[in-house]
Amino acid sequence: MFSGIVEEAGTVQGIKETPRSIRLIVKACACGRGLKLGDSVAINGCCLTVVKLAGKPRQRLLHFDLLRETWERTNLQFARAGALVNLERSLRFDDRLGGHFVTGHIDGLGRIARWERAGKDHVLDITAPPEVMRYIVFKGSVAVDGISLTVAGVKRKEFRIWIIPHTFDVTALRERSVGDAVNLEADLIGKYIEKFLANRKSRST
Numbered sequence: 001m002f003s004g005i006v007e008e009a010g011t012v013q014g015i016k017e018t019p020r021s022i023r024l025i026v027k028a029c030a031c032g033r034g035l036k037l038g039d040s041v042a043i044n045g046c047c048l049t050v051v052k053l054a055g056k057p058r059q060r061l062l063h064f065d066l067l068r069e070t071w072e073r074t075n076l077q078f079a080r081a082g083a084l085v086n087l088e089r090s091l092r093f094d095d096r097l098g099g100h101f102v103t104g105h106i107d108g109l110g111r112i113a114r115w116e117r118a119g120k121d122h123v124l125d126i127t128a129p130p131e132v133m134r135y136i137v138f139k140g141s142v143a144v145d146g147i148s149l150t151v152a153g154v155k156r157k158e159f160r161i162w163i164i165p166h167t168f169d170v171t172a173l174r175e176r177s178v179g180d181a182v183n184l185e186a187d188l189i190g191k192y193i194e195k196f197l198a199n200r201k202s203r204s205t
Contacts, residue, residue, distance in 0.1 A: 004148025
């Protein structure tokens with residue numbers, strides 16, 4: 001479980017196919033400290049397991065094995081050596097929850113339709129598939145590449161986010177352009193409410 005508060009933007013060091021998986025190697029600074037094999041890290045919002053650690057404590061190389069399904073369902077398929085990715089270690093029970101509950105299970109890929117500066121901030125419009133848009137509500141939460149963000153506007157096929165300077169500076173969003181794919185995870189609470197109401201309706205018929 002994660003909070004959507006990105007700790008740092010790591011750098012992709014390499015991606016290669018192995019007989020059993022796709023190996024992703026990411027260089028991390030803050031997120032590398034205290035990690036051990038088997039720990040979970042959100043990479044652009046996708047929950048992955050550390051399978052190997054290398055390098056110095058302050059510049060750790062984190063190795064992850066991606067299943068083919070994970071590769072095809074996330075924007076990690078477009079990552080290249082040198083690209084930035086958002087990193088967040090999993091929550092501890094004594095952590096503050098600064099964002100919202102994020103599982104690290106990507107619901108779908110969105111596409112950036114607008115990404116430009118507006119005063120000191122940036123405005124970000126994202127087109128999203130129906131299976132994600134059904135959970136997007138005005139002033140609700142959504143995870144974009146693992147970043148917990150507040151929805152500022154909703155249309156039939158897209159939603160709007162305002163990005164403050166801090167978020168722009170510390171996340172991989174600063175590398176994004178119009179047309180780029182972003183990982184989307186809708187708010188978990190909305191999914192549970194939908195399931196509860198569907199079950200309630202089926203019992204009453």
